[in-house]
Amino acid sequence: MSATAYINARLIDPASGLDASGALLTEGGLIAQLGPELFDGGVPDGVTVVDCAGRVLCPGLIDMRVFVGEPGAEHKETLASASQAAAAGGVTCIIVQPNTDPVIDEVALVEYIKRQARDKAVVRIHPMAAITKGLRGEKMAELGLLAQADAVAFTDADRAVANAQVMRRVLSYASAFNLLICHYPEEPALAGDGVMNAGEVAMRLGLPGIPTQAETIMVERDLRLVEMTGGRYHAACLSTAQAIEALALGKARGLPVSAAAAVHSFALNESAVGEYRTFAKTAPPLRSEADRQAVVAGLADGTIDVICSCHDPQDVESKRLPFELAATGIIGLETMLPLALELYHNGAIGLSDLLAKMTSRPAQLLGLRGGKLSPGAPADLLIFDPDKPWRIDEDGFRSKAKNTPYHDRPVQGRPWRTIVDGKVIYADPESGD
Amino acid sequence: MSDISPHGFPFRHLLGIEGLSASDITEILDLSDQYVTQNRQVDKKRSLLGGRTQINLFFETSTRTRTSFELAGKRLGADVINMTATASAIKKGETLIDTAATLNAMHPDVLVVRHPHSGAVALLSQKMDCSVINAGDGSHEHPTQALLDALTIRRRLGHLHGLTVAICGDILHSRVARSNIMLLNIMGAHVRAIAPPTLLPGAMDRMGVEVFHDMAEGLRDVDIVMMLRLQNERMNGAYVPSTREYYHFFGLDQAKLAMAKPEALIMHPGPMNRGVEIDSELADDINRSVIREQVEMGVAVRMAVLDLLSRQASNQPPVGPEGAVL
Numbered sequence: 001m002s003a004t005a006y007i008n009a010r011l012i013d014p015a016s017g018l019d020a021s022g023a024l025l026t027e028g029g030l031i032a033q034l035g036p037e038l039f040d041g042g043v044p045d046g047v048t049v050v051d052c053a054g055r056v057l058c059p060g061l062i063d064m065r066v067f068v069g070e071p072g073a074e075h076k077e078t079l080a081s082a083s084q085a086a087a088a089g090g091v092t093c094i095i096v097q098p099n100t101d102p103v104i105d106e107v108a109l110v111e112y113i114k115r116q117a118r119d120k121a122v123v124r125i126h127p128m129a130a131i132t133k134g135l136r137g138e139k140m141a142e143l144g145l146l147a148q149a150d151a152v153a154f155t156d157a158d159r160a161v162a163n164a165q166v167m168r169r170v171l172s173y174a175s176a177f178n179l180l181i182c183h184y185p186e187e188p189a190l191a192g193d194g195v196m197n198a199g200e201v202a203m204r205l206g207l208p209g210i211p212t213q214a215e216t217i218m219v220e221r222d223l224r225l226v227e228m229t230g231g232r233y234h235a236a237c238l239s240t241a242q243a244i245e246a247l248a249l250g251k252a253r254g255l256p257v258s259a260a261a262a263v264h265s266f267a268l269n270e271s272a273v274g275e276y277r278t279f280a281k282t283a284p285p286l287r288s289e290a291d292r293q294a295v296v297a298g299l300a301d302g303t304i305d306v307i308c309s310c311h312d313p314q315d316v317e318s319k320r321l322p323f324e325l326a327a328t329g330i331i332g333l334e335t336m337l338p339l340a341l342e343l344y345h346n347g348a349i350g351l352s353d354l355l356a357k358m359t360s361r362p363a364q365l366l367g368l369r370g371g372k373l374s375p376g377a378p379a380d381l382l383i384f385d386p387d388k389p390w391r392i393d394e395d396g397f398r399s400k401a402k403n404t405p406y407h408d409r410p411v412q413g414r415p416w417r418t419i420v421d422g423k424v425i426y427a428d429p430e431s432g433d
Numbered sequence: 434m435s436d437i438s439p440h441g442f443p444f445r446h447l448l449g450i451e452g453l454s455a456s457d458i459t460e461i462l463d464l465s466d467q468y469v470t471q472n473r474q475v476d477k478k479r480s481l482l483g484g485r486t487q488i489n490l491f492f493e494t495s496t497r498t499r500t501s502f503e504l505a506g507k508r509l510g511a512d513v514i515n516m517t518a519t520a521s522a523i524k525k526g527e528t529l530i531d532t533a534a535t536l537n538a539m540h541p542d543v544l545v546v547r548h549p550h551s552g553a554v555a556l557l558s559q560k561m562d563c564s565v566i567n568a569g570d571g572s573h574e575h576p577t578q579a580l581l582d583a584l585t586i587r588r589r590l591g592h593l594h595g596l597t598v599a600i601c602g603d604i605l606h607s608r609v610a611r612s613n614i615m616l617l618n619i620m621g622a623h624v625r626a627i628a629p630p631t632l633l634p635g636a637m638d639r640m641g642v643e644v645f646h647d648m649a650e651g652l653r654d655v656d657i658v659m660m661l662r663l664q665n666e667r668m669n670g671a672y673v674p675s676t677r678e679y680y681h682f683f684g685l686d687q688a689k690l691a692m693a694k695p696e697a698l699i700m701h702p703g704p705m706n707r708g709v710e711i712d713s714e715l716a717d718d719i720n721r722s723v724i725r726e727q728v729e730m731g732v733a734v735r736m737a738v739l740d741l742l743s744r745q746a747s748n749q750p751p752v753g754p755e756g757a758v759l
Contacts, residue, residue, distance in 0.1 A: 203634040204451070206551035206573030206611060211635070276552030320530055322550035324571070 003027045004048045004422065007039060009057035009383065013373035014356030015363075024057060026379040029421035034373055052383055055416055058355050059371050060092025060123075060380035062362040063333065064182075064260055065236060065308035067157070068094075070116065071109075072101025077313035077400050079113070082333065083121035085311070085399035087426035089334040090415035092380035093124040093370055094311075095362075098135070099157035105130035105141045110149040122425040123418075124370070124380065126152040128182060131170055137161045140170055144177050152366045155182040155236060158283050158328075160218055162188050164225065171231025180365060182234040185218040185243065186210070186284065195324050197270045197285045205276060207323060210285050216242040223250040226257055234365060235259035238304060239284035241294030248303045258365055259298075260306035263332050264405075266295045267339045272405055278319045278326035279405040282310070299357065300349050305365070307357040309336040313401030330406075331399050335392055337384065338411035344386065345412055351386065379422035388414045390430075442741045446558050446565040449574035450615040458583065458620060461737050465584050468733035468740075472508070482511035482743055485542035489515045490532070491568070492548040497703055497728065498568050498578075502545045505735035511542070529553060533560035543739060546570075551608075564742040572606050578702050579612035581734040583620065585727050586657060589698060594621035599651055599693075600642075601627040601683065602661030602710055603672075605634050609702045610661060614640050627651035629683065631672045632663075648683055652692040660685055660701045660710050668709070676709055686712040690721070698723050 007023040011034060022036035025047070043049050063086065069076035077085075079096070086094050096113065098104035104113060110127050117125035129151035130141045143154060154174065160183065161167040167183075174181050191214040196202050198209025219235055223246060226233045238244050238259050250257045264282050269292045272280040280286055298304040312329025319326050332339075340358065343349045363371025370380045394407045418426035442460055450458075471477060487506040489499055499515060506513040518532070529548075536544065543564045546554045551571030558565035569575040587593055598617050604610040604626050617624045624642040626633060637644050645651030652658060663679065673679045685699065699715060699722045707713040716722055 198635055200636040200639050203636045203640070204611075206571050206608060208572075209635065276555060320556075322529065322548070322553035322556055322571075324550045324552075 002048070002422070003032070003046070004050060005039060005043045006050045006052055006057055006383070007043065008054060009052035010054060011373060012056055012058040012352050012355055014058070014352050015360035015372035016374065017352070018373065019352050024373065024381075026422040029379055031373060031375055031377050031379050033375055050417075055383050055385050056351070057381060057383045059359040059373055060382045060418060060420065061090050061337065061358040062093040062095070062368065062371055063091045063309050063311065063336065063358070064095045064306055064362045064366070065262070065310050066094040066096050066333065067099070067310075067312040067329065068096050069313060070100065071112070076315050078120070079116050079125060080120040081398065081400045082311070082313075083117075083123045083125065085331070085333040085397065086123045087418045088398045088415065090337045090382040090384055090418050091123060091333055092382065092418060092420050093126065093368065094333070095126050095128055095152060095366065097155060097157040098128055098130045099159075103130050103135050104128075104151075105133050105135070107142065107145050107149045110146055110151050114150060123420055126150065126366070126368070128153045128155045130154065131156045131161060131181060132166065135159050137163055137166060140166070140173065143170070143174055143179055147177055147179055152368070153180040153182045153234070156184065158184055160184050160186050160188055164221060167222065168225050168229060171225050171233065172229040175229055175231040178232065180232045180234055182236050183222060184236045185215050185222060185238070187214045187218045190214040190217065194285075195281065196273055197287045199270060199288055201270045201273055205273070205323070212240040212242060212287065212291065215240045215284065216246060219243040219246045223247070223255060223257065226250070226255050227253070230256070232256045233258075237262040237265065237284055237308065237310060238298065239265040239287050239295065240291050244294050244298040244303055248298075251303065258305040259303065260308045261295050261299060261304045262308055262310035263336050263339050264310065264330060266292055266299065266343065268292070268405065276323040277405065278321065278323055279330060279403055281323060281326055281328050282330055283328040296343060296348050299343065305357060305361045307336070307340050309333050313399055314403045315401060319403055329403065331397070331401050331404055334397050334399060335404065335406050337415060338390075338392070338413045339406070341386055341413035342411065379419060381417075381419040382415060383417040383419070384413060384415045386413045388412065390414055442744070445742065445745045447576055447738055447742065448555050448558060448565065448567045450576045450579050450612045450619070451574070453619065455619050458580070458616060461580055461734065461741065462584050462587060464737040464740060465580070465730070465733045466588070468736040469588075469730065472729070472733055477508050478510065479508065480510040481740060482506065482509040482542070485511045485743065486540070487511040487513045487543045487545065487739070488536060488541045489513065489545045489568075490518070490536070490547075491516070492518045492546075492553075493569070495547055495568070497731070498547065501728070501731040502568060502735050504732050505739055506543075508732070509736055509739055511739070529557060530560060533557045537561050537563070543742060564745065566738060566742070569608050571608065572611070573608050574612045575608040576612050577731070577735055577738060578609050579616040580738070581727055581730040582613055582659065582700060582702075583616055584730045584734055585700065585723050586698070588730070589723060590656065593617065595623075596656040597623045597625065597654065598657040598659060599625040599627055599655040600659045600661065601648065601651070601685065603632045603663045603667060604628050604637070604661065605632045606664070606667070607661050613659065614642055625651050625655065627683070629673055648689045649692050652689055655693045656697055658685060658690065658693055658697055658699050660699065662702065662704065662706060663710050680709055684708070684710055684712065685715060687715065690715065697721070700724065700727060703728070
């Protein structure tokens with residue numbers, strides 16, 4: 001069995017609170033041992049030694065919200081290309097969304113994703129399955145059977161379940177199986193034909209806006225339904241101060257609720273739309289600066305549990321259109337780590353707390369074995385230099401798509417090695433070793 | 434920079450009022466005045482744009498704006514062709530960029546574009562080597578309409594600064610309103626917006642306008658009453674309960690107009706819904722209504738814009754990397 005010793009590392013394990021210099025030993029695909037004193041007596045013969053030179057060694061990142069074009073839109077992104085992008089971004093586990101063509105709402109399709117992922121992907125891929133058949137918001141999908149087939153959670157992806165009765169029964173039924181319902185919180189009638197945040201920028205550009213209340217109202221409704229049913233609820237991506245406040249109240253009442261924020265909801269605000277920049281057309285939309293700050297505060301105080309990339313690849317033809325007609329979405333797997341690290345570098349959140357939102361918290365919510373450094377856990381690891389400065393360069397992306405609004409943004413922090421099942425699947429080509 | 438014209442109008446495109454200065458606007462209006470005079474003569478034709486090609490590309494039906502641009506181009510001696518894209522073609526995503534590339538290959542000198550989506554004209558301009566004029570994009574801007582309104586007001590009242598202008602009706606969906614609000618603010622006029630809340634954008638107050646929901650109150654002592662067109666499909670209960678109710682509260686009639694200054698002028702960008710947003714007799718009242726005059730000013734303003742933009746265009750043919758003329 002191959003064994004590798006990662007020495008001279010700054011071990012950060014958000015799950016246990018460990019943050020210390022030390023070493024970690026992998027054997028086969030698992031973590032064997034770790035700790036500050038490990039290998040104080042020297043590394044045994046036959047063990048490959050990797051000198052981390054003081055870099056951070058933490059669990060590989062888990063990204064809870066990734067859109068991939070497979071099946072149905074493989075020209076935008078495949079599971080294979082998304083997994084390469086993930087590896088380059090330090091992400092060892094991606095949770096793919098079910099709004100594919102066909103929609104992942106049947107056991108056979110969950111099996112299909114798992115098989116494709118096993119054969120073609122370099123990182124772990126788990127599917128979320130649809131809450132309702134065809135994402136139509138009308139009839140419940142086979143939640144129990146889908147869960148048995150290893151769907152890790154349920155979501156109607158970029159759509160909300162508008163009908164409160166349907167949502168009530170979903171949460172109620174799911175509670176019997178302890179399933180996680182991951183909801184895109186946007187009241188669709190109120191969002192209407194809106195294409196960006198309602199406000200001054202939308203008015204100046206003559207674009208129909210999505211009011212923040214569309215999100216708040218849906219979160220508030222959902223919290224009442226959770227209270228009524230006891231179902232486990234996760235807000236897929238919060239972007240507004242009011243909705244974050246509502247969720248905090250729900251948590252204070254002891255409800256089984258959690259939430260994520262997309263990277264773009266704290267890395268950008270609505271001004272990035274500028275003069276109809278379709279790369280800044282996102283779901284949820286880029287909000288005001290006050291809302292952006294509320295997302296940062298929500299992450300810092302723990303109201304928001306998870307950071308997700310909302311990786312949503314689009315081809316040029318879908319984006320080079322008048323703003324109203326252009327597709328939503330930005331790619332994010334390869335930029336999630338450095339953009340999240342901005343919150344650490346500017347003092348908003350400590351490094352371990354920040355990493356928890358991309359490792360241990362999603363693992364806990366989804367019931368995954370990874371997301372922690374402990375003997376017996378999968379050796380899914382990320383080694384990175386949190387300070388290394390670089391510029392985001394769309395030409396360097398491994399994703400098939402290039403729809404990023406972050407091109408040329410100076411950032412700090414870059415993966416050095418990404419490891420899945422004890423094997424190095426990515427090595428920074430710029431590190432020179 | 435060599436491509437700045439001696440007259441100081443520094444733009445290659447006219448995509449909106451936003452970004453223009455008071456002196457840019459004054460320059461356009463001054464030149465427009467000359468074209469008004471020229472257009473009233475028997476011989477209206479000049480050869481300023483001789484040899485140049487103007488394409489009017491309309492993705493939305495329009496009679497008056499397209500005709501006005503066509504006439505403006507022809508009176509300046511340009512070869513003018515009209516293209517109307519069908520509604521179904523617009524829905525095919527890549528059409529706009531493809532159309533731009535195709536037209537660009539034909540070396541037009543000016544492209545006049547109307548499109549149902551905000552920002553589409555700006556997007557198209559990025560792919561064109563020639564001047565692009567926005568003839569209306571979605572709910573965004575319609576700059577030549579605002580300029581012709583300004584010209585009409587200035588010729589009647591002598592100035593724009595200090596006037597109080599009420600813009601009434603469907604401001605939410607109106608590109609005419611956005612362009613006019615910006616232009617009037619730049620020129621130092623006071624702007625009021627009068628509409629039911631459902632037809633006003635949320636952040637209206639941040640555009641430097643005073644908002645009214647009561648027509649009589651909003652029209653008090655104004656110099657200009659600018660009516661906007663209300664689309665029929667917005668009056669069936671979606672934005673206002675009915676045509677009848679809208680006319681009752683927000684249609685312009687003698688009683689409401691009595692609140693304005695006695696010599697206040699009535700404007701409308703056309704086409705009018707008589708009996709919906711404006712009383713038919715008022716629209717035809719030659720002492721108050723300048724609606725026909727607006728149409729006349731439209732041709733002159735568009736000639737001035739074509740004239741100014743043409744001064745930006747180089748008369749040298751584009752030269753390739755080896756010096757070959759392309």
